[in-house]
Amino acid sequence: MEDFLRLERVSKVYEPNIKALDEITFSVAKGEFVFITGPSGSGKSTLLNLIFRAEKPTSGEIYFEGRPLSSFSRKEIPYLRRKIGFVFQDFKLLENRSVFENIALSLEIQGVPEGEIRHRVLRLIKRLGLSGKEAQPVRQLSGGEKQRVALARAVINRPRLLLADEPTGNLDARRTEEVMEIFEDLNAEGTTIILATHDEALFVDRHRRVLVLDEGRLLNP
Template identity: 50%
Template structure:
């Protein structure tokens, strides 16, 4: 369960990004965070993986308050979270295998275990035959699959994706979304920030709409109706 209570964020330059955000995301949920550019989608995700600290309010992940963590605790928290970004954030000088293995090396796992888990996961994303390639030798969709494999290698409880299909054409976007759906079915909570209406319609899920740093709607797919108030969603 992820819980955000009265979260506000004002950047150092005085620019407000989020206002009074209250959210509850149960474990195993699939949630879209949507809104136009500058609405606060990425800021909300950054708060969840502790890249930024909220100016006010509290964030609970499981039973842990992650609002003010020490650097080492932030590192340990991030080992339970998978990240996927629009620009893939892969190390272009390392091979596909090395990129996917990196989170396990960080955790100090034995070489054999790393090899077996990386191979399994590359099979899962269909890239086992390209493990010695460098990211720039792959297509955009393949690079994003490598990024997903790297995110999933730690068996995360939560997967955060910031515009993961932003750089892909619609066919590849669908392929990636199907992969997220599969990951969610296996029990991982997925939070996906996107402004792609087509994807939201094609893969309907709970959708939180942000505007100017406020939650303006929080809708569930079954009824496709806006919840009457934010409090009800909480």
């Protein structure tokens, strides 16, 4: 059977000569929960950005559900992105829109009926401990609240693959544990997860595969 996700000798060079990723090869099976770690600047965000096709590799190929990402036309990319959720390190939320609007946006674009949108968004808001904040503009939220809205927006679509870039970076210990439980639940429901973090506390004792990046190289493929 083909791999759910496969990277083959993927490199990314930023001009003039920054090798952000150097010949990265690995596969992720459907249903896996994989951590990517490594020091600041080791290439974690770059790797996730390439899988999301926010950027293209300088060389090498990435296959998602057997199909090379380089074969997706610009018009097809929104369809790819519906299958892949992304929790961005810097959130990328619409600051002047409400919590509800930020989470609901992708469902509205897909024409999901209003009642169903309300039901799904409010249920997720509750699950993430954001009840009462639905009408609040995102710019008025704390860093930890924004982080949870970013997670909600990434998973409202029920993506097959969830990419999360330091998704607990702004959370205190209790919220971190809660958010990690949500990741575990999503994984148990069948979502494949790749979570990038420099924080070892997130993956010790979790018995998951941990890929270690150092200066753009994978130390344990």
